[in-house]
Amino acid sequence: MNIIAKWYYRLGAPNWFYPLAGKMIPWVAAIFVALLIPGLYMGLVTAPADYQQGESFRIMYVHVPAAWLSMFVYAAMAIAAVVALVWRVRMAEIMIISSAPIGASFAFIALITGSLWGKPMWGAWWVWDARLTSELILFFIYLGIFALYNAIEDKQTAGKAMSILTLVGVINLPIIHYSVVWWNTLHQAATVSKFDTPSIHIDMLIPLLLMAAAFQFLYLLLLLMKMRANLLEQDLASGWVKKIVFERQKNLKK
Amino acid sequence: MSPLRKKRMYLVMLLLTAVSVATFLIIQAFNQNMMFFYSTTEVKSGAAPTDRDFRIGGLVVNGTVKRADDSLLVSFDLTDSQTPVTVQYTGILPDLFREGQGIIAKGQLNGNGVFVAEEVLAKHDENYMPPEVADSIQKAQMAQTEMPAMPANHKN
Numbered sequence: 001m002n003i004i005a006k007w008y009y010r011l012g013a014p015n016w017f018y019p020l021a022g023k024m025i026p027w028v029a030a031i032f033v034a035l036l037i038p039g040l041y042m043g044l045v046t047a048p049a050d051y052q053q054g055e056s057f058r059i060m061y062v063h064v065p066a067a068w069l070s071m072f073v074y075a076a077m078a079i080a081a082v083v084a085l086v087w088r089v090r091m092a093e094i095m096i097i098s099s100a101p102i103g104a105s106f107a108f109i110a111l112i113t114g115s116l117w118g119k120p121m122w123g124a125w126w127v128w129d130a131r132l133t134s135e136l137i138l139f140f141i142y143l144g145i146f147a148l149y150n151a152i153e154d155k156q157t158a159g160k161a162m163s164i165l166t167l168v169g170v171i172n173l174p175i176i177h178y179s180v181v182w183w184n185t186l187h188q189a190a191t192v193s194k195f196d197t198p199s200i201h202i203d204m205l206i207p208l209l210l211m212a213a214a215f216q217f218l219y220l221l222l223l224l225m226k227m228r229a230n231l232l233e234q235d236l237a238s239g240w241v242k243k244i245v246f247e248r249q250k251n252l253k254k
Numbered sequence: 255m256s257p258l259r260k261k262r263m264y265l266v267m268l269l270l271t272a273v274s275v276a277t278f279l280i281i282q283a284f285n286q287n288m289m290f291f292y293s294t295t296e297v298k299s300g301a302a303p304t305d306r307d308f309r310i311g312g313l314v315v316n317g318t319v320k321r322a323d324d325s326l327l328v329s330f331d332l333t334d335s336q337t338p339v340t341v342q343y344t345g346i347l348p349d350l351f352r353e354g355q356g357i358i359a360k361g362q363l364n365g366n367g368v369f370v371a372e373e374v375l376a377k378h379d380e381n382y383m384p385p386e387v388a389d390s391i392q393k394a395q396m397a398q399t400e401m402p403a404m405p406a407n408h409k410n
Contacts, residue, residue: 048385048386049384049385050384051383051385051388052388060382082263085266086266087259120349121348121350121376123374124373127375128290129290130290164269167273168269168273170270171274175281182288184291184292184311185290186290186291188377189379189380191381199381200382201387203384204384
């Protein structure tokens with residue numbers, strides 16, 4: 001058996017994934033905190049105030065990473081959806097359904113912090129411009145994926161339906177990204193994620209990148225925890241869960 | 255890949271293509287409605303609606319902001335660097351409102367070609383820098399524009 005096939009079968013096996021994810025969780029949490037603390041400190045304290053927006057621009061250190069992650073999580077789900085549909089890997093479906101509430105939370109945070117930022121700078125909590133509307137649609141797609149999976153009793157059918165819906169929704173990602181290029185919007189154009197050099201001062205950029213990296217590890221952390229929980233819930237009656245429970249009980253009695 | 259998986263892969267790609275084409279067509283059909291504002295040139299050329307409110311966007315022209323002494327009435331010119339349009343507004347302007355700033359106003363044109371706004375929003379650009387850097391960039395730009403006016407023998 002070659003290496004790829006070996007990993008393929010291992011990653012598909014819950015009894016192998018469950019303890020591995022459990023071992024990874026404290027490490028991922030440690031990296032998250034190690035990135036978050038300097039990111040927040042530099043962003044909120046040492047970064048200089050903006051020439052136009054003053055201190056208000058600091059909300060970007062939550063808003064921008066949350067918005068990036070809301071799109072990154074969806075891209076990861078779309079790849080998992082292809083894997084789930086073509087190779088019929090159950091673990092990919094578990095990954096999608098575990099990611100959906102996390103991605104929805106990131107989109108929600110981006111929308112709320114954007115609103116709090118918009119009122120003092122633009123003069124409006126909300127406008128129906130292309131960027132804001134397409135991000136709101138992303139939030140609703142996340143909720144739709146979550147609802148669809150939970151509405152169908154048979155999890156094999158539910159997984160397939162959810163994967164197809166995830167793929168249909170992926171078209172929204174380029175629309176969100178290019179909305180500020182294709183149409184007139186109130187939202188600003190891209191500062192960092194463009195082919196040109198970022199139009200942000202280096203002292204402001206470093207904390208932003210630290211926060212973005214911290215949010216990536218936050219996603220990984222939440223994903224591992226949620227996947228473990230979902231696997232346990234679905235496989236309650238199966239052998240590998242019984243084995244884990246049995247071993248836990250043995251350890252408690254000692 | 256086994257034939258079955260290959261077939262499923264083709265189906266996935268077919269799905270993605272179909273969704274892309276459908277979305278492209280929808281966007282094409284609604285393109286004008288997805289514009290948040292009209293430029294000043296579009297407004298002057300009559301592309302904007304006359305029977306309902308619309309938004310106009312542009313930069314505030316330097317030296318055109320006039321405030322009334324006894325009310326909150328303010329008037330200023332917006333431009334897209336080609337056509338200026340005069341805007342009148344009664345109310346409190348957003349903090350970012352200043353000369354040279356990108357502004358979006360919502361309202362209608364009156365008979366004299368003046369845009370009467372009922373809402374003014376400030377648009378900020380994608381540049382972030384400390385005030386000192388902004389100052390030095392402005393100074394450098396001013397020095398550059400003054401350069402050609404200087405006599406050749408002043409160069410050193």
